[in-house]
Amino acid sequence: MPEQKMPVLETRKLGISFGGLKAVSDFNIKIFPGELVGLIGPNGAGKTSVFNLLTGVYPPTEGTVILDGKPLNGKKTYQFVEAGVARTFQNIRLFKQMSVIENVKAACTKDIEYGLFAATFRTPKFWKAEKAVTEKAMRLLEICGLADVSELPAASLPYGRQRKLEIARALATDMKILLLDEPAAGMNPTETAELLACIQTIREQFGIAILLIEHDMSLVMNICERIQVIDYGQTIASGTPSEIAANKRVIAAYLGE
Amino acid sequence: MKKNKTARGYFLNTAVIVLLFTAFQILTAAKGSQGAFKLVLVPSIWQCCYLMVLAASLNLVLGFMGQLSLGHCGFMAIGAYTAALLSLACERAEWFDGKNDPRFLAVLIISVLAAGLLAALFSLLVGIPALRLKGDYLAIITLGFGMIIINIINNLPFCGQDGLALGSAGASLYKNGLGFGSKAKVQFLWFALAVTILSLTLLFMFVRSKYGRAIKAIRDDEIAASASGINTSKYKVLTFAYSAFFAGIAGALYACTNATLSTSSFAFTNGGILNSTFVVVMVVLGGMGSLTGSAVAAVIMFLVNYEIKNGQWVSLLPASLSGIFEYPMLVYALVLIIVILFRPKGIFGTYEFSLQNLIPDIRNAIKRHRAAKAEKEEAKANA
Structure with a gap:
C-alpha cells in the first residue's frame, strides 16, 4: 500500500480560526504521488478554507502544511506555487482581458529566466525563452482542448472552457499536486463528462496528485480513490468511495438525522 | 512562421522610423531658420x-x-x-x-x-x-x-x-x-x-x-x-x-x-x-493598456491645451462661454467626463496601432461592421 512511500502533501493538525470561529481544526491528510483524493462536505463545512490553507492564502493559526517533507510555514502564496502546489478557484478567476495563451504563459513567469535587460533589449536568450514558453503553453492548451482558441480573450470563452483554461493555467506552474475547487460546479452533464476526460488525461500524462473539492457526487464517487469528509471544520470520515457512501455520519451530515 | 512575422514587423517599424526621422532632419535643415x-x-x-x-x-x-x-x-x-x-x-x-x-x-x-x-x-x-x-x-x-x-x-x-x-x-x-x-x-x-x-x-x-x-x-x-x-x-x-x-x-x-x-x-x-491629473486624463483618453493610444492622446491634449491658451477662436466666443477657458483644469475635467461617458475604454482601448497589422485590422473591422449591419437588417426583416 502507498503508506511506504513519502506523501507528496501532508498536513498535521492544521487549523484556522477567524476570531472566535474555528473554520477548520485538526485537519490531517496525506496525499501520495499520483493519487486522486476527494474532499467533500456540506456547504460551509470549511472545504475552501482548507484549500486556502493549503495554498498559503490564509496563514494557519495552528498546525503545518508539509510538501515533499518540507514544512511551508510562513511562506507566501507564490512560494507555495514555487514549491509545487497549484490550484483552481471555485468562482473562476481568469486573467479576463488577456488572451487564452497569455493566461497560460503568465503562469510560466516564475520559470522564465531572462532578466530586465534581456527583455528590454531582446537578446537571443529572450527569444529562446519565449519560444520555449510558447511551445509549452500550446502543448498544455492542446491537452485541455483549447488550442483552437489560443488567441481569443479569455473572457470570451464559454463557461466549460473557462474551467479548462483555469486547469491549463494551473498545470503551467509544473506543480506536484493540483487542487481543484469544485471544477464541475455549474456545468451540464456533457461538460462534466468532458472535464472528467480532461482530468484523466492530465493524470496519465503528468502523474501528479490531485485533491478535488466537489459537490457532484457521481463525479466524486467515480474518479476519486479516497475521500475525506469534513463538516463544521472537522474530519468526520475518510476512506474509499464505497465506505463513505455507507458511512452513517456522512449521511447524517448531508441529509440530517 | 511566427518568428518571421515578428522579424518582418521589427524591420518594417525600424524602416519607417528611420525614414520619418531622416525626413524630419531634412525638413529641419531646410526650414530651421524660418519664423x-x-x-x-x-x-x-x-x-x-x-x-x-x-x-x-x-x-x-x-x-x-x-x-x-x-x-x-x-x-x-x-x-x-x-x-x-x-x-x-x-x-x-x-x-x-x-x-x-x-x-x-x-x-x-x-x-x-x-x-x-x-x-x-x-x-x-x-x-x-x-x-x-x-x-x-x-x-x-x-x-x-x-x-x-x-x-x-x-x-x-x-x-x-x-x-x-x-x-x-x-x-x-x-x-x-x-x-x-x-x-x-x-x-x-x-x-x-x-x-x-x-x-x-x-x-x-x-x-x-x-x-x-x-x-x-x-x-x-x-x-x-x-x-x-x-x-x-x-x-x-x-x-x-x-x-x-x-x-x-x-x-x-x-x-x-x-x-x-x-x-x-x-x-x-x-x-x-x-x-498628475492631466497625465491621468491623457492615459484614460488614449486607452488604458495602449501605449500608442497614450502617444496619440498626448498630442490631442497638447492641442487642446494649446488652443485654450493661444487659439484665436476663444476670443470670438461670448464672454459667458469663454470664461471656462480661464480655468484649463475645468476643461480637462470636462474632457475626462466626456470620455468616460461616451467611450469609457478611451480612443484605442487596449488596441495597439501597428503598421504591420494596419491593413488586416482595417479589413477585419470592415468585415465586422458589415456583419453587424447584416445582422441588424435580418433582425428587422424578421420583425
Missing part, C-alpha cells in the same frame, strides 16, 4: 515629446498594472531638476563650452540618464511601502508623495541664485545649462525625437515580455496571479520603478524646453499641464 517653424512648430514638438513619454510611462502603471498613481509628476519633477542641476554643474566645472561643443552632447545624455535613474530610485522609496496598498489608498499616498517632492525641492538650498534658489532655477539655466533657446531647440530636435522613440520602444519591450504578462495578470486578478506563482509585490515595485525611470526622462526633456524651472509647474495650483 513659424522655429518659434511654434519645433517647441510644440518638444512638448509633445515629453508628454508622450510621460503618458506612456504612466500607462504602464495605470493601464497595464491597474494601479492608480497620482504622483507621476513628482517623478517628472525629480527628473527635470536632476537634469537641470547636473548640466549646470558640468557647465560650472567648464566641462563643455557652449552647445556646439561635442562634449555638450555627452553631458546631455548623461543628464537625461541620471534624471531617469534618480526618479527610479525615489520610486523604489515610495513604491516599496505604498504598493502594498490598493486602489484609493495607493492614489492618496502617491498624491501626497507628489506634493512632498515639490516641497522638498522648494526647500533645497544649493546652487544659489544663478541655479536653484528655493524651487526656481534662474535664467542662467537658459544660457549655460540645459535650457534650450529656440535655435538650440531646432538644433537638438533630433535628440528629443530619438529619446522619445527609444523610450516608447523600451516601454513596448517591457510590455511584450514576461513582465508585461505578469503585470496584466496582476491587473486582471491579483489573487489568481499570486496563485499562478507570480511574486506580485516584486513585479509591482519593479514596474513602478521602470515607469518612473521614463517619467524622469520626460522631466529631463521638459527641463530642456524651459529657460527656467519652477516647482509650481508641477503642482496642482496653477492649472498648467504638468500636474
Whole structure:
C-alpha cells in the first residue's frame, strides 16, 4: 500500500480560526504521488478554507502544511506555487482581458529566466525563452482542448472552457499536486463528462496528485480513490468511495438525522 | 512562421522610423531658420515629446498594472531638476563650452540618464511601502508623495541664485545649462525625437515580455496571479520603478524646453499641464493598456491645451462661454467626463496601432461592421 512511500502533501493538525470561529481544526491528510483524493462536505463545512490553507492564502493559526517533507510555514502564496502546489478557484478567476495563451504563459513567469535587460533589449536568450514558453503553453492548451482558441480573450470563452483554461493555467506552474475547487460546479452533464476526460488525461500524462473539492457526487464517487469528509471544520470520515457512501455520519451530515 | 512575422514587423517599424526621422532632419535643415517653424512648430514638438513619454510611462502603471498613481509628476519633477542641476554643474566645472561643443552632447545624455535613474530610485522609496496598498489608498499616498517632492525641492538650498534658489532655477539655466533657446531647440530636435522613440520602444519591450504578462495578470486578478506563482509585490515595485525611470526622462526633456524651472509647474495650483491629473486624463483618453493610444492622446491634449491658451477662436466666443477657458483644469475635467461617458475604454482601448497589422485590422473591422449591419437588417426583416 502507498503508506511506504513519502506523501507528496501532508498536513498535521492544521487549523484556522477567524476570531472566535474555528473554520477548520485538526485537519490531517496525506496525499501520495499520483493519487486522486476527494474532499467533500456540506456547504460551509470549511472545504475552501482548507484549500486556502493549503495554498498559503490564509496563514494557519495552528498546525503545518508539509510538501515533499518540507514544512511551508510562513511562506507566501507564490512560494507555495514555487514549491509545487497549484490550484483552481471555485468562482473562476481568469486573467479576463488577456488572451487564452497569455493566461497560460503568465503562469510560466516564475520559470522564465531572462532578466530586465534581456527583455528590454531582446537578446537571443529572450527569444529562446519565449519560444520555449510558447511551445509549452500550446502543448498544455492542446491537452485541455483549447488550442483552437489560443488567441481569443479569455473572457470570451464559454463557461466549460473557462474551467479548462483555469486547469491549463494551473498545470503551467509544473506543480506536484493540483487542487481543484469544485471544477464541475455549474456545468451540464456533457461538460462534466468532458472535464472528467480532461482530468484523466492530465493524470496519465503528468502523474501528479490531485485533491478535488466537489459537490457532484457521481463525479466524486467515480474518479476519486479516497475521500475525506469534513463538516463544521472537522474530519468526520475518510476512506474509499464505497465506505463513505455507507458511512452513517456522512449521511447524517448531508441529509440530517 | 511566427518568428518571421515578428522579424518582418521589427524591420518594417525600424524602416519607417528611420525614414520619418531622416525626413524630419531634412525638413529641419531646410526650414530651421524660418519664423513659424522655429518659434511654434519645433517647441510644440518638444512638448509633445515629453508628454508622450510621460503618458506612456504612466500607462504602464495605470493601464497595464491597474494601479492608480497620482504622483507621476513628482517623478517628472525629480527628473527635470536632476537634469537641470547636473548640466549646470558640468557647465560650472567648464566641462563643455557652449552647445556646439561635442562634449555638450555627452553631458546631455548623461543628464537625461541620471534624471531617469534618480526618479527610479525615489520610486523604489515610495513604491516599496505604498504598493502594498490598493486602489484609493495607493492614489492618496502617491498624491501626497507628489506634493512632498515639490516641497522638498522648494526647500533645497544649493546652487544659489544663478541655479536653484528655493524651487526656481534662474535664467542662467537658459544660457549655460540645459535650457534650450529656440535655435538650440531646432538644433537638438533630433535628440528629443530619438529619446522619445527609444523610450516608447523600451516601454513596448517591457510590455511584450514576461513582465508585461505578469503585470496584466496582476491587473486582471491579483489573487489568481499570486496563485499562478507570480511574486506580485516584486513585479509591482519593479514596474513602478521602470515607469518612473521614463517619467524622469520626460522631466529631463521638459527641463530642456524651459529657460527656467519652477516647482509650481508641477503642482496642482496653477492649472498648467504638468500636474498628475492631466497625465491621468491623457492615459484614460488614449486607452488604458495602449501605449500608442497614450502617444496619440498626448498630442490631442497638447492641442487642446494649446488652443485654450493661444487659439484665436476663444476670443470670438461670448464672454459667458469663454470664461471656462480661464480655468484649463475645468476643461480637462470636462474632457475626462466626456470620455468616460461616451467611450469609457478611451480612443484605442487596449488596441495597439501597428503598421504591420494596419491593413488586416482595417479589413477585419470592415468585415465586422458589415456583419453587424447584416445582422441588424435580418433582425428587422424578421420583425
